[in-house]
Amino acid sequence: xxxxxxxxxxxxxxxxxxxxxxHRFPRxxxxxxxxxxxxxLVSILDKNLSVLYLSxxxxxxxxxxxxxxxxxxxxxxxxxxxxxxxGKDHYAYLFIICALKQVYSINExxxxxxxxxxTRSVGELYDKFxxxxxxxxxxxxxxxxxxxxxxxxxxSEKDFVTVKMAIFTVIMKLFVKKSTQNLQKx
Numbered sequence: 001x002x003x004x005x006x007x008x009x010x011x012x013x014x015x016x017x018x019x020x021x022x023h024r025f026p027r028x029x030x031x032x033x034x035x036x037x038x039x040x041l042v043s044i045l046d047k048n049l050s051v052l053y054l055s056x057x058x059x060x061x062x063x064x065x066x067x068x069x070x071x072x073x074x075x076x077x078x079x080x081x082x083x084x085x086x087g088k089d090h091y092a093y094l095f096i097i098c099a100l101k102q103v104y105s106i107n108e109x110x111x112x113x114x115x116x117x118x119t120r121s122v123g124e125l126y127d128k129f130x131x132x133x134x135x136x137x138x139x140x141x142x143x144x145x146x147x148x149x150x151x152x153x154x155x156s157e158k159d160f161v162t163v164k165m166a167i168f169t170v171i172m173k174l175f176v177k178k179s180t181q182n183l184q185k186x
Contacts, residue, residue, distance in 0.1 A: 020051045021141050025095075025130040028088060028123035035085035038066045045091065049098050052133075064098050072097060077106055077113075092126035099133065103173055112176070140165070 025048060036044070045064045053063040069086075072078040078093045093113070100109045116125050 017140070020137060023051050023137070024134065027127050027130060028092060031088045031091055033088075035082065035087050036091075037085060038069055038081075041069065041086045041091060041094070042066055045094055045098065049095065052099055053102070064094065069094060072106075075106065077110055089122040092122045095126065096129050099129070103169070104176070108177065 032044075042064055049063040069078070072094065073080055077097060078090060081090065096113065097106070097109055100112070104112070113125075120128070
């Protein structure tokens with residue numbers, strides 16, 4: 001790959017990361033107190049989830065659609081709306097589902113949700129999920145900025161960061177899967 005192409009790729013990664021590194025997700029108390037129609041809910045979710053979605057290397061504009069929401073309700077992944085209106089709990093469920101569905105199946109997400117909702121409210125789970133997502137972005141910032149050593153002297157540091165993150169993703173997914181299986185046995 002040419003040096004110019006390498007610089008363009010680095011600039012793309014830097015621009016994407018700059019767009020998310022200081023992003024703060026709205027907390028449960030920040031969500032609208034009024035119930036929303038599905039199109040309004042889609043609009044708010046799209047706005048807040050778009051930083052977690054890429055399409056062709058660019059931030060994706062539509063991480064969720066009304067059809068997807070209807071499908072999640074039909075399969076009982078999300079509670080049914082009341083008179084076609086969706087509240088804060090619906091938003092929280094859908095936000096978590098959409099963030100996790102890039103890596104986990106709906107069944108795995110359902111297990112995650114049911115386990116965590118045994119000990120906390122939907123709002124508490126959602127707030128903790130947002131907080132941990134922001135912390136994860138901060139850790140990535142530390143890796144990218146070199147605050148956490150990730151490479152030896154012989155390897156290209158940028159390439160090694162990508163390898164390390166890919167490995168973290170695999171190991172974390174396996175950890176969550178095993179933890180969920182153990183919780184189901186109890």
